[in-house]
Amino acid sequence: MNKKWNYSSFGIPDSYFIRGKAPMTKEEVRAVVMGKLRLQEDNIFIDVGAGTGSVSIEAALKLSKGKVYAIEYKEEALNLLEVNKNAFELNNIEILKGRGKTELNKIEAFDRIFIGGSGGELPWIMDHALQHLSQEGRIVITAVTLETLTSALHGLKDKGFQEVEMVSIGVSKGRSTGNYTLMEAQNTIYVLSATKR
Amino acid sequence: MNKKWNYSSFGIPDSYFIRGKAPMTKEEVRAVVMGKLRLQEDNIFIDVGAGTGSVSIEAALKLSKGKVYAIEYKEEALNLLEVNKNAFELNNIEILKGRGKTELNKIEAFDRIFIGGSGGELPWIMDHALQHLSQEGRIVITAVTLETLTSALHGLKDKGFQEVEMVSIGVSKGRSTGNYTLMEAQNTIYVLSATKR
Amino acid sequence: MNKKWNYSSFGIPDSYFIRGKAPMTKEEVRAVVMGKLRLQEDNIFIDVGAGTGSVSIEAALKLSKGKVYAIEYKEEALNLLEVNKNAFELNNIEILKGRGKTELNKIEAFDRIFIGGSGGELPWIMDHALQHLSQEGRIVITAVTLETLTSALHGLKDKGFQEVEMVSIGVSKGRSTGNYTLMEAQNTIYVLSATKR
Amino acid sequence: MNKKWNYSSFGIPDSYFIRGKAPMTKEEVRAVVMGKLRLQEDNIFIDVGAGTGSVSIEAALKLSKGKVYAIEYKEEALNLLEVNKNAFELNNIEILKGRGKTELNKIEAFDRIFIGGSGGELPWIMDHALQHLSQEGRIVITAVTLETLTSALHGLKDKGFQEVEMVSIGVSKGRSTGNYTLMEAQNTIYVLSATKR
Numbered sequence: 001m002n003k004k005w006n007y008s009s010f011g012i013p014d015s016y017f018i019r020g021k022a023p024m025t026k027e028e029v030r031a032v033v034m035g036k037l038r039l040q041e042d043n044i045f046i047d048v049g050a051g052t053g054s055v056s057i058e059a060a061l062k063l064s065k066g067k068v069y070a071i072e073y074k075e076e077a078l079n080l081l082e083v084n085k086n087a088f089e090l091n092n093i094e095i096l097k098g099r100g101k102t103e104l105n106k107i108e109a110f111d112r113i114f115i116g117g118s119g120g121e122l123p124w125i126m127d128h129a130l131q132h133l134s135q136e137g138r139i140v141i142t143a144v145t146l147e148t149l150t151s152a153l154h155g156l157k158d159k160g161f162q163e164v165e166m167v168s169i170g171v172s173k174g175r176s177t178g179n180y181t182l183m184e185a186q187n188t189i190y191v192l193s194a195t196k197r
Numbered sequence: 198m199n200k201k202w203n204y205s206s207f208g209i210p211d212s213y214f215i216r217g218k219a220p221m222t223k224e225e226v227r228a229v230v231m232g233k234l235r236l237q238e239d240n241i242f243i244d245v246g247a248g249t250g251s252v253s254i255e256a257a258l259k260l261s262k263g264k265v266y267a268i269e270y271k272e273e274a275l276n277l278l279e280v281n282k283n284a285f286e287l288n289n290i291e292i293l294k295g296r297g298k299t300e301l302n303k304i305e306a307f308d309r310i311f312i313g314g315s316g317g318e319l320p321w322i323m324d325h326a327l328q329h330l331s332q333e334g335r336i337v338i339t340a341v342t343l344e345t346l347t348s349a350l351h352g353l354k355d356k357g358f359q360e361v362e363m364v365s366i367g368v369s370k371g372r373s374t375g376n377y378t379l380m381e382a383q384n385t386i387y388v389l390s391a392t393k394r
Numbered sequence: 395m396n397k398k399w400n401y402s403s404f405g406i407p408d409s410y411f412i413r414g415k416a417p418m419t420k421e422e423v424r425a426v427v428m429g430k431l432r433l434q435e436d437n438i439f440i441d442v443g444a445g446t447g448s449v450s451i452e453a454a455l456k457l458s459k460g461k462v463y464a465i466e467y468k469e470e471a472l473n474l475l476e477v478n479k480n481a482f483e484l485n486n487i488e489i490l491k492g493r494g495k496t497e498l499n500k501i502e503a504f505d506r507i508f509i510g511g512s513g514g515e516l517p518w519i520m521d522h523a524l525q526h527l528s529q530e531g532r533i534v535i536t537a538v539t540l541e542t543l544t545s546a547l548h549g550l551k552d553k554g555f556q557e558v559e560m561v562s563i564g565v566s567k568g569r570s571t572g573n574y575t576l577m578e579a580q581n582t583i584y585v586l587s588a589t590k591r
Numbered sequence: 592m593n594k595k596w597n598y599s600s601f602g603i604p605d606s607y608f609i610r611g612k613a614p615m616t617k618e619e620v621r622a623v624v625m626g627k628l629r630l631q632e633d634n635i636f637i638d639v640g641a642g643t644g645s646v647s648i649e650a651a652l653k654l655s656k657g658k659v660y661a662i663e664y665k666e667e668a669l670n671l672l673e674v675n676k677n678a679f680e681l682n683n684i685e686i687l688k689g690r691g692k693t694e695l696n697k698i699e700a701f702d703r704i705f706i707g708g709s710g711g712e713l714p715w716i717m718d719h720a721l722q723h724l725s726q727e728g729r730i731v732i733t734a735v736t737l738e739t740l741t742s743a744l745h746g747l748k749d750k751g752f753q754e755v756e757m758v759s760i761g762v763s764k765g766r767s768t769g770n771y772t773l774m775e776a777q778n779t780i781y782v783l784s785a786t787k788r
Contacts, residue, residue: 011234011236013235031229031232035225038209144577146577146740146741150741165371166370166371168371169367170367172364174350174362174364177539181350182581183365183538188759341774342772343772343774380735405627405628421626429621432602562774564760564762565758568744568758575757
């Protein structure tokens with residue numbers, strides 16, 4: 001299918017992305033993440049640990065006057081990121097190769113930041129985000145482990161973010177086997193979000 | 198807060214809506230529903246059983262060149278729908294007062310349809326949707342009961358919709374009580390979706 | 395570890411059973427099933443689709459004056475069933491090799507019945523159970539598909555069982571990876587139960 | 592209904608207990624807790640924060656040669672505890688009125704301990720349990736908040752308990768409304784367990 005991004009700029013099925021072994025925020029959780037980001041079309045948005053780039057791409061399609069910085073350091077994910085960026089014919093995504101800590105310092109100001117994977121740098125990134133986010137800017141974090149959840153939740157509160165919120169999302173997907181529909185569970189994802197005010 | 202819709206056209210917190218006792222599709226599930234709809238900006242979209250109008254409004258903000266028909270027959274919900282439509286200063290929502298069966302016949306063609314409440318008319322509405330949806334049009338249904346889930350799932354398959362999919366979404370929301378965070382569970386919602394092809 | 399059944403007669407970890415590829419009701423769901431059965435120590439209990447025998451064995455340990463009939467027709471499961479029965483040194487389990495429909499007719503009367511797998515015979519088994527269960531006898535059914543759930547729930551109600559109840563159980567298990575705890579989701583299981591009165 | 596405990600000594604429905612406003616571990620979670628305790632009939636078992644006493648009573652019915660100490664300090668819960676103990680005609684439950692820290696020091700040795708509510712004394716209780724539990728003794732903790740979960744999980748590991756395990760249990764209960772079955776969600780409960788070795 002060519003010109004996939006023309007099909008819909010709001011809501012992209014998982015199957016539209018080229019996927020490897022890089023982790024990908026699944027469709028339903030990605031929808032929740034996009035909602036919590038509360039993007040405006042002229043926003044500067046940073047995706048830390050972009051993986052296959054599904055969040056970067058869905059955001060880029062919405063940011064008709066804005067820009068996405070996709071930070072990633074793993075070689076395989078970087079390749080997929082490039083491939084997907086090209087498949088969706090997007091020119092408002094800039095891929096930054098490196099660790100969050102290093103690359104974030106290269107971006108002067110931003111309005112939205114999503115941290116899907118942080119490799120242990122989460123506290124530093126939260127501090128940086130609080131300093132450099134624009135007023136009313138939004139931070140969204142996903143966690144799959146109890147320790148990241150705790151660190152993110154208490155970090156957001158202690159550092160002084162406002163409107164701190166945490167939800168858990170448990171998705172099961174119906175799979176047909178003959179005349180039966182089996183519900184296949186995905187692991188629960190925790191989505192944290194807050195506003196800089 | 199005035200000009201709420203200016204704040205963000207992608208992702209609206211529940212608190213931005215004026216709510217009464219009418220049922221409202223909650224923020225996270227609404228995000229998943231919006232994703233499954235795969236809206237394009239020029240779509241004609243029908244919201245059957247619009248309730249407070251949260252889905253209608255979120256869709257209307259995305260449909261810069263399209264239109265929303267919000268069908269509802271309950272008096273209290275109709276009032277909230279009107280109030281919310283005005284609060285978001287939207288003029289691409291037309292409220293249709295009546296039952297789905299009656300009102301749907303007044304709309305010639307459409308590209309997307311969401312059924313959040315159907316008062317027993319679901320099989321008829323699915324038939325109608327299959328006939329009148331545009332090619333590649335999308336239908337999305339939410340169910341909270343086992344019987345609606347079964348009727349919707351088997352209806353979509355038997356009637357000949359394509360890409361039939363069903364996911365369950367279980368959301369818990371963290372609530373702070375002193376130094377503790379309690380996870381409050383919302384009832385699981387089933388989101389069904391399909392394409393007319 | 396020998397004499398495992400001596401360790402504890404109430405609550406057996408999954409790891410105590412010898413497992414093959416045969417399906418096994420996992421520990422937490424098995425605990426809920428055992429609770430819903432409301433066993434009394436002199437009960438005659440039938441386990442239809444016994445698989446590895448984890449439910450049969452946990453029941454047999456409680457039925458100091460009762461008996462378990464474990465019905466299974468798959469060769470591999472039958473072997474595991476035999477191995478586990480011997481490992482727990484139980485002599486109040488009788489293994490019946492065959493389909494539920496055939497084997498149930500060989501048992502005159504019973505007080506409790508659990509159907510973990512029915513291979514399409516569920517409606518017949520519910521009818522049979524209603525006729526042959528002793529007064530105040532209990533039936534418990536687990537379902538993993540939407541269709542079995544619906545068939546079991548409406549079957550129990552329509553056939554005239556009392557105290558019909560349905561719960562869904564979603565279990566996630568914490569798994570340590572370094573300093574992190576990942577929550578791994580198991581598929582949701584539906585547990586139905588009812589009383590003959 | 593008199594002689595309730597005669598009806599079944601394995602698996603007690605919630606409705607069999609007299610309940611007030613005191614918190615009660617619900618039936619399905621109680622079944623999982625009982626399983627994780629791996630009771631043996633001659634065990635000394637302590638229930639810290641016994642509430643209405645549902646766990647104490649279900650344990651007492653299994654401990655034909657053992658004993659239950661039910662610790663509780665809230666007046667209302669103490670009354671319900673007494674009422675339920677009498678309703679089930681149990682004489683192997685000793686109710687200890689006071690805080691865990693004080694009352695635990697009065698019990699010389701024990702084989703099993705359940706902490707359903709600890710009022711901030713959890714770290715102390717875990718230390719005490721590790722010292723005073725018999726070899727191969729079991730500790731089970733339920734948590735409903737993220738902070739108790741974290742404290743319990745890391746406490747059990749750091750203090751040197753063995754076989755540390757954590758599961759989350761999400762139960763929804765089907766409720767009939769006319770011809771429809773609504774799934775009503777209960778809050779997710781975290782069940783932690785470990786062995787002293």
